[in-house]
Amino acid sequence: MSTPQPSMPQAQAAVPNRQPADGSSYPGYTSPIPVVRTHLGNAIASEWTKIRTVRSTIWTLGVFVLLVIGIGVGVAALVAANASPEDLNNDSPLSLGFFGLLLGSMCVITLGVLTTASEYGTGMIRTTMVACPSRGRVLTAKAVVFFAVAFVTTLVSVLVVALADVALLDGARTPTGQEWLKGTIGISLYIALLGLFSLIIGSIIRHSAGAITIMIGVVLAPLVIALFMVARSLEGLRQALFEYSIPNQLSVFYSNSLTDSGPSGWDPLWIIVGVTAAAFACAFALLEKRDV
Amino acid sequence: MIELAGLTKRYGEKVAVNNLTFTVRPGIVTGFLGPNGAGKSTTMRMMLGLDRPTAGDVRIDGKHYDQLKDPLTYIGALLDAKAMHGGRSAFNHLLCLAQSNGIPKKRVDEVLDTVGLTAVARKKAKGFSLGMGQRLGIAGALLGDPQILMFDEPVNGLDPEGIHWIRNLMKSLAAQGRTVFVSSHLMSEMALTADHLVVIGQGRLLADTSMADFIAQNSRSYVRIRTPQRERLLDVLHAAGVTVVETGNGTLEVDGSKSEYIGELAAQHQLVLHELSPQQASLEEAFMQLTAESVEYHAHSDTPVDAPLPPQQQWGDGWKGK
Numbered sequence: 014m015s016t017p018q019p020s021m022p023q024a025q026a027a028v029p030n031r032q033p034a035d036g037s038s039y040p041g042y043t044s045p046i047p048v049v050r051t052h053l054g055n056a057i058a059s060e061w062t063k064i065r066t067v068r069s070t071i072w073t074l075g076v077f078v079l080l081v082i083g084i085g086v087g088v089a090a091l092v093a094a095n096a097s098p099e100d101l102n103n104d105s106p107l108s109l110g111f112f113g114l115l116l117g118s119m120c121v122i123t124l125g126v127l128t129t130a131s132e133y134g135t136g137m138i139r140t141t142m143v144a145c146p147s148r149g150r151v152l153t154a155k156a157v158v159f160f161a162v163a164f165v166t167t168l169v170s171v172l173v174v175a176l177a178d179v180a181l182l183d184g185a186r187t188p189t190g191q192e193w194l195k196g197t198i199g200i201s202l203y204i205a206l207l208g209l210f211s212l213i214i215g216s217i218i219r220h221s222a223g224a225i226t227i228m229i230g231v232v233l234a235p236l237v238i239a240l241f242m243v244a245r246s247l248e249g250l251r252q253a254l255f256e257y258s259i260p261n262q263l264s265v266f267y268s269n270s271l272t273d274s275g276p277s278g279w280d281p282l283w284i285i286v287g288v289t290a291a292a293f294a295c296a297f298a299l300l301e302k303r304d305v
Numbered sequence: 306m307i308e309l310a311g312l313t314k315r316y317g318e319k320v321a322v323n324n325l326t327f328t329v330r331p332g333i334v335t336g337f338l339g340p341n342g343a344g345k346s347t348t349m350r351m352m353l354g355l356d357r358p359t360a361g362d363v364r365i366d367g368k369h370y371d372q373l374k375d376p377l378t379y380i381g382a383l384l385d386a387k388a389m390h391g392g393r394s395a396f397n398h399l400l401c402l403a404q405s406n407g408i409p410k411k412r413v414d415e416v417l418d419t420v421g422l423t424a425v426a427r428k429k430a431k432g433f434s435l436g437m438g439q440r441l442g443i444a445g446a447l448l449g450d451p452q453i454l455m456f457d458e459p460v461n462g463l464d465p466e467g468i469h470w471i472r473n474l475m476k477s478l479a480a481q482g483r484t485v486f487v488s489s490h491l492m493s494e495m496a497l498t499a500d501h502l503v504v505i506g507q508g509r510l511l512a513d514t515s516m517a518d519f520i521a522q523n524s525r526s527y528v529r530i531r532t533p534q535r536e537r538l539l540d541v542l543h544a545a546g547v548t549v550v551e552t553g554n555g556t557l558e559v560d561g562s563k564s565e566y567i568g569e570l571a572a573q574h575q576l577v578l579h580e581l582s583p584q585q586a587s588l589e590e591a592f593m594q595l596t597a598e599s600v601e602y603h604a605h606s607d608t609p610v611d612a613p614l615p616p617q618q619q620w621g622d623g624w625k626g627k
Contacts, residue, residue: 042331042481042482042483043452044378044379044452046408046409046449046450048375049375049407050375051375051405051406051407055404055405055407056405058404058405059401059402059404059405060401062401062404063390063401066393066394066397066400066401067390067392067393069392131390135387135390136385136387136388136389137388137389137390138388139355139384139385139388140389140402140445141405142353142354143353143354143377143382143384144376144402144405144406145405145406146373146376302357304350304355304356304357305350305355305356
C-alpha cells in the first residue's frame with residue numbers, strides 16, 4: 014500500500030467533532046492518482062480484458078474452431094476417399110470449408126450478442142457506463158475488440174481448413190488467387206461482420222436469449238421459408254429469399270451459389286458492411302437516448 | 306460538491322423523482338434517506354449520467370457527469386453490488402474498470418487489500434456472498450481514489466462486522482475532505498454515520514437538514530400517563546398550566562421530562578395513576594412519521610401502529626418551517 018488509503022484505525026482517530034465549513038471554503042480531497050484524459054484506447058484495453066476473462070469467449074470460440082476445422086477437414090477427407098479425380102476436376106477444394114463455417118457462424122453470433130447483451134443481463138453495463146460515460150465510445154470499443162477477435166479466429170481456422178483441403182484433394186484444380194483471397198480473407202471478414210452485426214443487435218435488444226434468437230432467425234429463416242414457398246406467383250420472392258439468405262451469401266465466397274443471378278463476387282461483403290453500419294447508427298442513437 | 310436543481314424523472318405517468326433541489330457538500334457524510342421506492346436509486350443514477358432527467362439538472366463541481374474525462378478518479382460509486390459479470394474474477398473485474406480510466410494496475414491490488422478481498426481476488430464474482438459482492442463494489446468505487454464517493458445502500462446484506470467497517474470507512478473518507486453521499490432506508494444507520502441528512506419520499510424532498518438538527522428536532526421526550534380519572538387529571542393539569550395531548554388509545558402525553566412534577570400533582574389531588582412513564586421518541590419513529598404519507602408499498606395491518614407523535618402534528622411540521 015503505497016498511496017494513503019483509508020485505513021480504519023486512523024480513520025476513527027481522524028474524525029473529530031468537526032463542523033464542516035461551506036463547500037467553497039473547504040479544501041477538499043486531491044487524489045494522488047495522476048489524472049489522465051481517457052480516450053478510446055483506454056476503453057479498448059478495458060474491453061479486451063473483459064472479452065478474454067469470461068469463459069463464454071473460450072467456449073464459443075473453442076467450439077467455433079472445432080466445428081470449422083473438424084467439419085472442413087472431415088468433409089474433404091470424405092470426398093477424397095470416395096470421389097475419383099475426374100469428379101473433382103472443376104471443383105475448388107476451398108469450397109468444402111463452407112459447411113463447417115455455416116455451423117460455426119452460430120458461435121460467432123452467440124459471442125457477438127453476449128459481448129453486449131450479457132452486460133445488460135448482469136448489470137455490469139451500469140458499472141461500465143459509470144466508468145466510461147461516453148456511451149458511443151463503449152460501443153465502439155466493444156465493436157473494435159470483438160471484430161478483431163472474430164476476424165483473427167476465423168482467418169486462422171479457415172486457413173487451416175483451406176490448406177488441409179488443398180493438400181487432401183490432389184485431384185482437384187488449383188484455386189486461383191482470387192479464390193484464395195475470397196475463401197480466406199473475404200469469408201473471415203464476412204463472418205466477423207456477421208458477429209459484429211449480432212453484437213449490435215445485442216446492444217439494441219439488451220437481452221441475450223432474445224438477440225440470439227433473432228440472429229438465428231435472420232440467418233436461417235429466409236432460406237427455410239423459401240424452401241416451402243411453392244406458389245408460382247411468389248417465384249420472385251422465393252428467388253430473392255434464396256439469393257440473399259445468409260447461407261447463400263456465404264457460399265458466394267466459394268463460388269458455389271445456389272443460383273446464377275443474385276449477389277456475386279464480393280457483393281455479400283458490401284451488403285453486410287452496409288447493413289452493419291446502418292445497425293450501428295441505430296444502436297448508437299438508441300444508446301444515447303435510452304437510460305442504461 | 307454535487308448540486309441538484311429541480312431534478313425530475315418521469316416514467317410515463319409515474320413521477321419517480323419530483324423537482325429535487327439540494328446540494329451535497331464536501332468533507333461530510335451526507336445521508337440520503339427514504340423508504341423503498343422513494344426515488345433514491347433513480348436520483349443516484351441521474352447523478353451518474355445513467356438515466357436522463359426528464360427535467361432539471363445535476364452537476365458535479367459544475368459539470369455534467371458525461372463531461373468528466375476521467376470519471377473514476379473523480380467520483381466513485383457503488384450502485385448495486387451485483388452490477389458485475391459473475392464469471393469474471395474480482396481482480397479482472399477491477400482491472401477492466403481501471404484500464405477504462407487509465408488507472409495503474411497496482412491500484413487494483415491496493416483496493417482489494419483495502420476491502421479485504423485479496424485472498425479471493427482470483428475467484429469468480431458469482432461465488433461471492435452478498436457482503437463480498439458489496440466489498441468488491443466498494444473496491445470499484447475506491448479504485449480511482451476519487452474525491453467524491455456515492456454509495457447506494459452499502460450496508461445491505463453485510464454482517465455486523467461489515468456494517469461497522471462501512472461506517473468507519475465512510476467517516477474516514479469524509480474526514481480526508483472527500484464528498485461522501487450515501488443512501489439508506491434505515492434511519493438508525495444514518496444517525497451513526499451521516500453529518501447531514503436529505504430525506505425524500507415519493508420523489509419529493511422532505512428534509513434537508515444537519516443530522517444534529519434533525520436529532521434535536523425529532524428525539525422528543527414526553528411523559529405517558531394512563532389514569533382511570535381522566536377528566537379530573539386533565540382539569541388538574543390544565544389548571545397547573547401543563548399542556549396535555551390526548552392520544553387515541555386512552556393515554557395522555559405531556560411534552561418534556563416532567564414525570565416527577567406530574568406525579569406530585571396527581572398525589573396532591575389524590576388521583577390514581579396506572580402509568581406515568583417518561584418516553585423518548587426514537588429517530589426511526591421520527592423518520593417513519595416523516596415519510597408515513599409517502600411510503601409507496603404499505604404492508605396493510607388492521608391494528609394501528611402505536612404512534613409516538615401526537616396525531617394533530619403532521620409529518621414534517623416540526624422542522625419544515627425552519
